[in-house]
Amino acid sequence: MPDLSINFAGIKSPNPFWLASAPPTNSGYQVMKAFDAGWGGAVWKTLGVPVVNVSSRYGGVNYRDKRLVGFNNIELISDRPLSDNLREIEEVKKRFPNHAVIASLMVQSRQEWHDIVRDVQNAGSDGIELNFGCPHGMCERGMGSAVGQEPEVLQTIVEWVMEVAKIPVIVKLTPNISDITEPAMAARRGGADAISLINTIQSIVGVDLDLFAPYPIVDGKGSNGGYCGPAVKPIALNMVKNCAQHPKVQLPISGIGGIENWRDAVEHILLGASSVQVCTAAMHFGFGIIREMTSGLEQYMSEKGFHTIYDMVGKALPNVKHWEDLNLKYKVTAQINEDKCIGCQLCYTACEDGAHQAIRLQEGTRVPEIIQENCVGCNLCSLVCPVEQCITMERRDDGTEHLTWKERTEAGTIPTEFNDERAGGRHHWVPEPAAALDKEKHKTLPGKARQYAQTAAATATATVTSSSG
Amino acid sequence: MAEYKTPTSEPEFHANFAQIKPRMNNTEALFESSRCLFCFDAPCIKACPSGIDIPQFIRQINTGNTTGAARTIYEANYFGNACGKVCPTEVLCEGACVYNLQDVKPIEIGRLQSFATREAIEHNKALFGPGAPNGRKVAIIGAGPAGISAACELRSLGYEVDVFEAKSQPSGLTVYGVAPYKITNEEVLAEMTYLENQFGFRVQYNQPIASRRELEALEESYDAIFLGIGLGATNPLLLPGEERHNCVGAVEFIEQLRMRHHQTAVGRKVIVLGGGNTAMDAASESARMGAEDVILAYRRGKEEMGAYEFEYDLAKGVGVKGLFNVAPVEIVGNGKVEGVKFIRTATLHGQVQVVPGSEFVEPCDMVIKATGQAKQTQLLSLIPGLEVDNRGRIVADARTGQTTNPKYFTSGDARNGGAEVVNAAAEAKATARGIHKFLAGKY
Numbered sequence: 051m052p053d054l055s056i057n058f059a060g061i062k063s064p065n066p067f068w069l070a071s072a073p074p075t076n077s078g079y080q081v082m083k084a085f086d087a088g089w090g091g092a093v094w095k096t097l098g099v100p101v102v103n104v105s106s107r108y109g110g111v112n113y114r115d116k117r118l119v120g121f122n123n124i125e126l127i128s129d130r131p132l133s134d135n136l137r138e139i140e141e142v143k144k145r146f147p148n149h150a151v152i153a154s155l156m157v158q159s160r161q162e163w164h165d166i167v168r169d170v171q172n173a174g175s176d177g178i179e180l181n182f183g184c185p186h187g188m189c190e191r192g193m194g195s196a197v198g199q200e201p202e203v204l205q206t207i208v209e210w211v212m213e214v215a216k217i218p219v220i221v222k223l224t225p226n227i228s229d230i231t232e233p234a235m236a237a238r239r240g241g242a243d244a245i246s247l248i249n250t251i252q253s254i255v256g257v258d259l260d261l262f263a264p265y266p267i268v269d270g271k272g273s274n275g276g277y278c279g280p281a282v283k284p285i286a287l288n289m290v291k292n293c294a295q296h297p298k299v300q301l302p303i304s305g306i307g308g309i310e311n312w313r314d315a316v317e318h319i320l321l322g323a324s325s326v327q328v329c330t331a332a333m334h335f336g337f338g339i340i341r342e343m344t345s346g347l348e349q350y351m352s353e354k355g356f357h358t359i360y361d362m363v364g365k366a367l368p369n370v371k372h373w374e375d376l377n378l379k380y381k382v383t384a385q386i387n388e389d390k391c392i393g394c395q396l397c398y399t400a401c402e403d404g405a406h407q408a409i410r411l412q413e414g415t416r417v418p419e420i421i422q423e424n425c426v427g428c429n430l431c432s433l434v435c436p437v438e439q440c441i442t443m444e445r446r447d448d449g450t451e452h453l454t455w456k457e458r459t460e461a462g463t464i465p466t467e468f469n470d471e472r473a474g475g476r477h478h479w480v481p482e483p484a485a486a487l488d489k490e491k492h493k494t495l496p497g498k499a500r501q502y503a504q505t506a507a508a509t510a511t512a513t514v515t516s517s518s519g
Numbered sequence: 520m521a522e523y524k525t526p527t528s529e530p531e532f533h534a535n536f537a538q539i540k541p542r543m544n545n546t547e548a549l550f551e552s553s554r555c556l557f558c559f560d561a562p563c564i565k566a567c568p569s570g571i572d573i574p575q576f577i578r579q580i581n582t583g584n585t586t587g588a589a590r591t592i593y594e595a596n597y598f599g600n601a602c603g604k605v606c607p608t609e610v611l612c613e614g615a616c617v618y619n620l621q622d623v624k625p626i627e628i629g630r631l632q633s634f635a636t637r638e639a640i641e642h643n644k645a646l647f648g649p650g651a652p653n654g655r656k657v658a659i660i661g662a663g664p665a666g667i668s669a670a671c672e673l674r675s676l677g678y679e680v681d682v683f684e685a686k687s688q689p690s691g692l693t694v695y696g697v698a699p700y701k702i703t704n705e706e707v708l709a710e711m712t713y714l715e716n717q718f719g720f721r722v723q724y725n726q727p728i729a730s731r732r733e734l735e736a737l738e739e740s741y742d743a744i745f746l747g748i749g750l751g752a753t754n755p756l757l758l759p760g761e762e763r764h765n766c767v768g769a770v771e772f773i774e775q776l777r778m779r780h781h782q783t784a785v786g787r788k789v790i791v792l793g794g795g796n797t798a799m800d801a802a803s804e805s806a807r808m809g810a811e812d813v814i815l816a817y818r819r820g821k822e823e824m825g826a827y828e829f830e831y832d833l834a835k836g837v838g839v840k841g842l843f844n845v846a847p848v849e850i851v852g853n854g855k856v857e858g859v860k861f862i863r864t865a866t867l868h869g870q871v872q873v874v875p876g877s878e879f880v881e882p883c884d885m886v887i888k889a890t891g892q893a894k895q896t897q898l899l900s901l902i903p904g905l906e907v908d909n910r911g912r913i914v915a916d917a918r919t920g921q922t923t924n925p926k927y928f929t930s931g932d933a934r935n936g937g938a939e940v941v942n943a944a945a946e947a948k949a950t951a952r953g954i955h956k957f958l959a960g961k962y
Contacts, residue, residue: 114553114581392620395559416562416617436556437621493560496572497595 052351053358054344056090058325059244059302060218061177063150065090065344066359067315070306070327071154071179071222074337076128078138082145087337088344091150093246093327094139096127096181097166098156098193103129109255109265109275120281121330122255124266124273126187127156132166136173143174152177152220156184156193160210167214177217180208180242182233183224183249185276195249198224201236208240218243220304223289226252230289231296238301245293246304246327248286250276279330283308287321291370294322310339312346320366324359378458379451382443383425384408384432390440391417397431397441402489405430407481424479522838525785525809532781535807536699539833540604543627543634551627552581558617563628566615569596569945573612573628580635589639590646592632597671598664598944600640600710601693603633604702606941607796609829637706640713647717650677655958658683658741659720660728663691664943665931665950666747667714672951673745674718681741682720685727689715691749692932693940695774698800700807704777731901738926743954746913746922746929747947750892750937756792760850761888769793769801769889776804786885788812790859791839792847793889794824799834801887806837813839814881818846818864818871842881846873850886858882895933902927912936919953920946928954 054065068091069075069084076095084092103125111120128135142151153170155178157163167178182204184194197204204221211219221237223230225248234245252274254264264272286307293299305323309315310331318326331339356362386397393416401409408424409431420431432441458464465473526532543551555577563573572591579588592599608614608629616625639646657673659666662684670680688694694707715722728734737744753768755761765786776783785808791801794817806813815834817824821843824831835841845861852858863877894911906914906923913922913929920928930950931943 115550116553392617393558393562394556394617396556399559490560494564495570496564496575497570497591 052348052356054090054347054351056325056359058150058218058304059177059220061091061150061152061325062148063090063325064148065347066319066325067091067340067343068093068150068152068304068325068327069332070329071096071152071181072329072333073123073125074329074332076130078142081138081142081151084332084337084340085142085146085149088340089149089337091152091176091325092142093152093154093179094128094135094175096154096156096184097132097135097170098127098181098188099158099162101126101129101187104268106266106268111255111279111281118279118330118334120253120255120277121279121333122250122253122266122275122277124186124268124275127154127181127184132169136169139170139173139175143176150176152179154179154181154222156181156188158191158193163207163210164214167211171215171217175217177220177243178211178215179220179222179246180211181222181249182207183222183247185224185226185250185252186274195224195226195252198222198233198249199227201232204233205236205240208237208242212241220244220246222249222306223247223293224249225285225289225307230292231299234293234296234299234301238299242301244302244304245299246306247293248282248289248307250278251282251285253277278307279334280308280310280314283314283317287317290318290323291321291367294364295367295370310334312343312350315343315347316350316362319359319362320364321370322364322367324363372456374455374459377452377454379447379453380445381447382427382429382445383422384420384427384429385442385444386418386420387440387442388417390437392437392440393417394436396434396436400430400434406478426478523807523809526781528781535809536804538604538703539700540627540630540633542637543630548580548631548634551631552577554618555581555626556617562615562617563612563626566611567595568611568939568941569602569948571595571599571612571632573632576635577626577628577631580631585635585638586644586646588635589644592636593639593646595948596941596944597668597714597948598693598710598940600633600636601664601690601702601707602941602944603629603631603636604706605693605697606939607827607829610827611941636710640709643713643716645717647671647675649674649719652679653677655679655742656681656740657743657745657954658737659745659747660737661691661747661749661931661933662686662689662722662724663747663749663931664693664940665749665929665933665947666691666745667711668944668947669745669747669928669930669951669954670720671714671718672948673954674720676951676955678955680718680720682722683726683728683737684722684724687724689722689724691747695777696770696797697777697940698773698804699777699780700803729898734901742926742958744927745947745950745954746927746933747931747943748895748898749932751895752893753888754891754893756847756888756890758847758849760852760856763850763852764855765884766850766856766886767888769797769887770892772801772887773797773804776808781808783808785810786856786883788814788883789885789887790814790816790842790881790883791887791889792816792859793891794819794826795889795891796826796830798887798889799826799830801889802839803834803837805885805887806834806839810885812883814842814883815839816842816845816847816859816861816881818844819866820844823866846871848878851880856884856886859886892932892937899933910936915950916953918949919956920950921953921957925957928957 056066071093075092081092107125109122110118113119153175182198188194189196219242221242223233256265290305303323304325305318306327309328315326398409398418406426408421409418435441523535526535557574561574576588576591612628613625618625656679659682662682673680689711690707753770789805789810802813802815844864846864847859848862849860858880860880863874864871904924913934915922915929928950930946
């Protein structure tokens with residue numbers, strides 16, 4: 051049985067799954083219920099200066115039949131009295147001494163930081179998370195992402211916190227910045243014990259077509275909110291990787307963003323996270339999803355022979371390279387498994403209109419054909435194909451050659467001007483522009499168009515047609 | 520058997536004849552439409568006789584543009600809702616769906632189609648209107664799928680259109696001849712009202728055209744005449760005892776069922792003669808009407824039945840039993856039907872041959888003959904120069920629908936010998952354009 055427990059920068063937790071600071075961690079009731087269900091830790095909803103919330107607060111992005119592939123909110127930090135929260139933290143810790151309770155904090159002055167850090171320590175928190183990420187409502191008052199976007203301010207506040215902190219301090223970073231490693235390095239310089247990322251991304255999830263207002267709507271008006279949910283995972287993964295790979299960051303990372311199942315969690319871990327935080331999925335499906343997450347993680351670790359979480363942390367990082375280090379000699383092209391093809395011809399249109407015109411239709415069958423000499427191996431056809439393993443990318447080079455852009459640069463063989471013979475696109479086949487016109491006339495003409503076409507064809511042959519029943 | 524209790528009230532009738540393609544709710548439509556792959560040169564379009572741009576309307580449903588979806592459907596087929604429900608989608612659009620090749624349930628195209636069109640019908644969405652009047656008039660004989668489709672198309676082209684219908688309601692077989700578990704009367708008539716409101720043609724009901732004098736009147740008053748007359752009554756079998764009480768034609772039986780619902784009398788043991796889709800309908804309907812035993816008797820083997828497999832499955836599903844390789848030789852009984860005398864048959868080199876001495880009597884108290892409909896030869900003989908082929912079908916130009924009497928055009932069962940609603944709707948649209956071309960060239 052693999053060991054799921056972690057010691058994250060000194061914070062111990064029976065498993066790496068924490069609830070992120072958000073509505074699910076708004077009260078002792080919720081946190082106890084979550085721990086009871088199996089969550090390893092909880093980052094308490096941010097405590098700080100008094101706020102007032104609006105309604106409604108959440109907006110969703112639905113895709114086809116899928117609800118909440120993206121989600122946003124314009125809710126602020128906790129609007130409950132600090133004393134209530136502190137008392138409940140204490141209660142939770144009494145009942146769950148081995149689970150991780152991390153207090154998320156957001157205040158302004160040095161004195162306020164000192165006071166609140168002491169308060170949560172006294173209440174028994176296992177750690178502190180500094181909310182430098184909130185992208186709506188608080189940043190306008192000089193907090194949240196306003197701090198996360200100013201590395202020097204961030205560093206100063208971390209230093210203030212470290213003056214009194216006796217428990218581990220995590221700095222939560224905002225993705226609303228061009229280079230996430232800048233605030234990450236500032237957190238390290240300030241003395242933080244760890245970082246967590248990403249907070250939500252500034253967003254408008256949609257606009258009401260009748261009310262002409264963005265979601266969520268507050269009395270006919272709306273505001274930008276913070277984006278999260280499954281849709282943000284790719285952005286989060288990249289930022290986690292950036293921090294994990296940076297030699298000047300070197301801090302434990304709590305990965306946040308689009309984690310809905312064990313696979314998402316493992317992806318974050320393989321790119322360098324050693325704890326993961328979940329919010330949207332718990333808001334969508336409830337705390338019960340933790341059972342699938344822990345059992346999936348356990349199963350995966352058993353199959354791969356990982357004994358502890360730390361056996362897998364950052365395991366994919368050596369394979370994440372800069373583009374210039376990729377092998378230019380590696381070559382794949384598409385192959386269609388004719389027995390599996392169902393004839394939807396989505397690959398044909400994708401390649402025709404969206405890629406390199408390397409697929410042709412064939413007479414007498416709906417199975418398209420790859421024009422091998424035109425295929426650049428871009429992958430689009432295999433991505434749009436609805437059948438598993440029907441279009442595969444097959445290796446065509448013999449594996450003997452290896453050459454990267456960096457090596458070419460060093461060897462002085464990179465193209466330097468527009469008409470350079472060594473430029474890649476010069477050797478790819480492209481059709482004559484005029485060949486695009488009337489290209490798909492053979493396509494079945496729907497409805498009215500078909501009848502017009504029939505009439506036109508009939509006109510052409512009318513003189514030789516005789517009536518028949 | 521007796522899986523169904525004999526319905527004695529309208530609610531009981533509706534319970535026994537629950538719709539096999541019930542209306543989708545918004546969530547079902549969203550989920551189902553989200554599955555469409557949006558195939559290139561989609562096989563479902565090719566498989567639809569009316570060529571509806573199916574991927575387009577499914578995508579429109581999925582993006583919340585249900586009205587646009589209805590427009591896409593009606594642009595190709597004026598019987599959009601009816602076809603969604605009564606079409607043999609299993610062998611047409613849904614049968615062509617590429618998901619079948621992946622052993623995934625094909626998209627429920629028929630139900631999605633009805634979902635979109637019913638929205639338009641119920642909210643009386645103004646999608647089409649008559650074209651600018653061109654001063655010419657066309658008479659249409661028959662308010663079935665062919666006649667009404669032609670009327671819509673001709674109105675959109677600016678013609679004045681009068682429809683003459685022998686019965687009291689429009690839509691022909693859609694309301695008089697389709698099994699009630701496929702579509703309800705209310706639904707059919709709502710679509711007819713919708714189309715009439717959109718296009719503004721006039722229908723004169725209970726107005727059969729049966730004499731040379733009536734035809735002459737039409738020929739004088741109209742620039743062209745469209746024959747959408749369908750087929751006639753059930754063909755007589757010419758068997759002894761056929762006149763006995765409770766030996767009825769399937770077309771007549773279904774019509775009565777559609778019009779009188781639970782007031783239709785059905786036997787306790789019913790024998791349906793025939794192996795086509797109408798036979799399957801009549802058998803299913805008898806069972807749903809509470810008949811204790813329903814036997815489907817066909818003179819060839821099961822595999823050779825003309826009915827679609829899913830239609831036979833539907834009948835079997837309600838307890839209908841098959842009796843194959845038997846030919847009826849006499850309807851026995853004393854005044855009323857008491858049984859059918861059959862003789863066993865064998866198929867040799869594709870020919871049905873009787874097995875001498877193998878006669879037997881299968882008792883029953885009702886016989887439904889689903890053995891084909893007669894052609895309307897009487898009426899057709901009154902039209903000068905009108906040619907019919909050796910199977911009684913009106914000879915017409917394949918593209919324009921023009922008959923050998925240039926003033927007459929035709930579509931639907933009278934021309935194709937009997938096909939689906941969708942075929943009549945598609946042909947009639949093309950024929951309306953044929954009329955337009957003919958008249959445009961003439962003036």
